[in-house]
């Protein structure tokens with residue numbers, strides 16, 4: 001088994017941008033441009049949070065989410081291709097979920113391309129469920145998006161032990177409220 005990667009988690013800063021933009025270009029068909037990240041870095045409102053994971057002074061992953069009242073929404077999330085499948089995505093997403101929880105979020109939502117199996121697997125592992133399908137959500141390819149959601153962020157707490165999955169099975173009747181159903 002590969003050794004767990006030590007991460008320093010921090011708010012995104014201007015000095016992270018070179019690495020962030022490289023990862024962004026390698027990860028997405030329509031990458032965000034530098035100015036979009038710069039706006040988020042300079043924006044000191046309480047609604048959006050852009051977090052990076054650094055390893056040996058190198059930025060290797062990032063995640064951005066908004067938080068309004070009891071709902072958090074993941075905007076962007078990627079890991080450097082060379083560091084994938086080594087637990088970095090899980091660590092960073094868990095950090096963001098715990099942060100959203102401490103800010104008062106109860107529910108977390110996100111959109112994911114229907115073809116993006118790696119991301120969907122990670123989200124399911126942490127307790128997200130598919131609650132809706134948004135047709136032709138992505139203008140670049142016309143691909144559909146799944147809306148995924150954790151109805152109760154408290155469910156994430158036990159993710160590191162088997163108890164978490166049992167808890168999810170017990171509570172499977174609870175679901176996120178949404179206007180678009182599958």
Ligand SMILES: CC(C)(COP(=O)(O)OP(=O)(O)OC[C@H]1O[C@@H](n2cnc3c(N)ncnc32)[C@H](O)[C@@H]1OP(=O)(O)O)[C@@H](O)C(=O)NCCC(=O)NCCS
Nearest residue numbers: 027077078079084085086087088089090112118119121122
């Ligand atoms: C999705 C992403 C962030 C996952 O990051 P990661 O660091 O590789 O994730 P982890 O190593 O923590 O993997 C956690 C789980 O995700 C799933 N997973 C990760 N990569 C996978 C792959 N290539 N195929 C299938 N499942 C995969 C597995 O369930 C894995 O659990 P396991 O290790 O017990 O099998 C990464 O693949 C990435 O940056 N993709 C490009 C950008 C992207 O798609 N972002 C999400 C937009 S919605």
